Amino acid sequence: MRRKSSLLLLSSAALATVLMFGTVANAATAEAKPAVKDTVTFGPGNVKTFSGAFLAARTADVDHDYDTAIAxxxxxxxFDPANLEIRERLMISLLLNGDFDQGLTEANALKDDTAVERITKIVRGLDALRDKKFDIAKKVLAYEGPNDLDRLTHQLLSAWADVGAGKGKQAMASINNLKGPPWYKVFTDYHLGAMALVTGDIGTARQHLNTAVTNKEAVATAPDTFMRAVMALARLEAAAGNKQKALDAISVGDGMVSNYAPLKALRQSIEKGEKPQQQVSNAAEGAAGVLFSIGGALNRQGAEDMVSLYLQISHALDVKSADTLILLGGIAEKLKQPDRAIKFYASVPADSPMRRISELQLGVTLSDTGKVNEAKQHLKSLIESDPSDIRSYIAYGSVLSDAKDYKTMAETYDKAAEVIxxxxxxxxxxxxxxxxIAYERLKNWEKAEPSFRKSLELNPEQPQVLNYLGYSLVDMNKNxxxxxxxxxxxxxxxPDDGYIVDSLGWAYFRMGKFDDAVTELERAVQLxxxxxxxxxxxxxxxxRVGxxxxxxxxxxxxxxxxxxxxNREQIKEKIEKGLPPLDPNATTADRSPSEPVAPAPPAPANPDKKS
Structure with a gap:
């Protein structure tokens, strides 16, 4: 955990000055503040002043409406062609919007601007690498600064430029000689393996990928890179005719990251005797993988802009990379941009092992846009195309839950249980x-309770299940x-989940332990x-405590x-009259039979859905 935090802090230090508005904010201070109508309601064609354009752009930028922000x-x-701060923000917005070539134009114009050189160097260097100008790429990407994350990123990118130039041994030597903190190894092992694969050194590739796959720290630090290593090793062994070793590599991945969709597709392919192609086959794809690795490792709440920047640049070099598109879709969902997320999911190549998961995410996201019937039809068709894929039932069930169609939800999970x-x-x-949950919402406890208990039998300490079942038992005055x-x-x-702490407080309340209830519910309100x-x-x-x-x-x-x-009417009545007196002859949860029964705890989000 500490390593995750350190990596994130390093990234924040590297990009904070160019991904925040602080340096730009002073640009408009000389102008009178425009009317809100000018900055927010009107589009670009209606803005009449520099300050109006800037402040409206900033509003769009904060809302991640990049098309509007760019305009x-x-x-x-x-109004002010020489304003560097505005041009910096324009470049970043273009890159975040996936407009790499237009962002490149701005990066070239800003190449001497020290405020954004971390970005312009990467963009310009990768453009040269994409054009197979490997010597120029290496020159542009040279880095001698103190930042650990920047040093790793630039060294890996420079090494891929060497691979492109036919200097594979030199590239790998530069990575082997790279000094840095322990978390470097997660990234260097994978990329050394990928470089060896591209240069045809299968023995060295196997050695580094095996090291990456057996690195327990890798899953916590960079799970996406770890899974790339697992899949690269499995493909390597399959291509070498070592089918069982390939399946063993996949089993290691399954044990470390459960329900990772592409592994299922890769396993099926290898079990059929197929020899799937490697994801990285050239220097450009390898360099794209560097930014994917870093972006995936930084993918935490609050870091969406930084992660998107890395991933969008990565996507420009490797447009077919399905895992990059999936991550971008997930970030768009977190930013409440479902239409944008759907575009990313729909862009996953049809022959990709991740196509299925992108289709599932697309279906759930369609529901988020209000297209519930379309989402239902989409997900039902996925179930029909592969009734054995349990994830399809979970995704469909999630949409049914949001639509409060608990009858169909229960029927769907009954079918899933039959498949299992x-x-x-x-x-x-x-x-x-x-x-x-479906049967509990249908008030059919005779079917709900056995399902909850089976779930606990399979995962005895799962907090969501413990909370839901425990809450229900207390609320019904059972056990x-x-x-x-x-x-x-x-x-x-x-301990920091407000909903679960609320359940504990309400349980105490139902049992007549009102002082304990207050203590827990005050904490739940804070959480x-x-x-x-x-x-x-x-x-x-x-x-109840006076x-x-x-x-x-x-x-x-x-x-x-x-x-x-x-129940708002019930609450209004309580505000007017308070709670009725307790029944002195009752005990535990029966002490206040006239009091309202609490609603069930919130149903958890779809476990397979990225957040």
Whole structure:
């Protein structure tokens, strides 16, 4: 974990000055602030001032609306052609939008601008490498600075330029001699193996790829690069006629990263006796792989711009790279740009082993755009094309859950369970969990409970299942001690999950332990601010301990907070009248029979969907 954080901090230091607006913000200070109507409502053709163009461009940039931002930055440059800060941001927006050649034009114009040289050097160097001008590429990519991440990136790119120039041994020697922190090895092992493959040195390739695949740290630091190494090794062994060794390599990958879609397709191909081609076959694809490796390792919440920049440049050099397109699609989803994500998923080549996963993601994302019927038809057709692919049922079930079509959802997971057969694997816990949710929402507990318990049997400490089942048991006044114990185990596993902490607080409330309920629900509100259900629960708990003004405040908060499962009329009645008196003759969860039953905990997101 520490290595992940260190890598991210290194990247932030390298790119912060050019991916943030701080340096650009001063550009408009000399201008009077334009009206909001001028900056936001009007498009590029309606903007009449430099400050209007700049501020509107910045708004579009923050919203990741690159097409609009590009047009407005160009509009601002028409007012002030010499403004370097605006031109820097224009270049970055072009690259983030996938317009590599136009971004290259700006990079050449800014090649002497030290504020963006980290970007311009990579763009210019990769353009030369793409054009097979390997000596020029190596000269442009030379780096002698102190930044560990930059040194690794430039050295790997320079080495691929040497490979392109026919200097494979020199390239590999430069990587072997590269000094740096321990996390370098994740990247150097894979790229040394890939370089050896391109140069035809199979023995050396096998050696480095085996080292990469057996590196346990690699999965935590750079899982996407690790999986590339696994697949490269499997393809190598398959091509050499070593079918079992190829399958063994895939099994290692399966053991480290479960349910990785391309491995299933690769396994099927090798089991048929096929010899799949290597993903990297030349220097340009190898260099693209460098930026994919770094971008994939940096793919964390809040780093979307940096990751997109690396991946878009990588895509320009290797347009058929399916894993790059999948990652770009996932980032677009995180940025709430489903239409953009769909374009990335649809661009995955039809013959790629990742085509299936891109189709599944496309279907789920269609639902996010409101095209629910289209999403359903798309995913149903995928199930029909391969009824044995369990991921298809999960994706379809996710769309049905969002549409609250629990009857069809239950039927879908029943079919998935039939496909799995009488001996499910540990990884199948999701199927039974989602089936349990569907039947619980249909108020068919006789079918829901066995599914939840089967899910726990397959994955005994899965916090989502523990939380959902424990919460349901407590709320129905069944097996209270067992239910509370499950929720406590879920909290131990995810102490910072506001929903799970809320479940513990509500369990205490239902058991009449109101002081304990307040303690946990106050923590849940801090962890998950603005959730209406948690605010409602805390209001109920405050009322029971005599903190009635605070209770009314929390109920009012619930009315204005996010949430679909609350009964607003019921909350308004509580604000007006409070909670009814407790029944002194009842015990545990029966103490307050007239109080509302809490909604079930939120159904988890589709486990296969990238976030």
């Amino acid at each position: 407005l930055y160009r509009k601002a440059l028409a 057969g009488p001996v499910p694997k540990p990884g199948d816990w999701t199927i039974f969990f989602q089936r349990g 209270l001690d067992e239910g509370l114990g499950m929720i406590k185990r879920a909290v131990d596993a995810r 998950r601010a603005g959730d209406s259900t948690i605010n409602d629960h805390l209001g109920d708990s405050y009322w 903190r009635k003004l605070e209770a009314v405040y929390q109920w009012n908060r619930a009315l204005i907070s996010e949430g679909e499962d609350i």
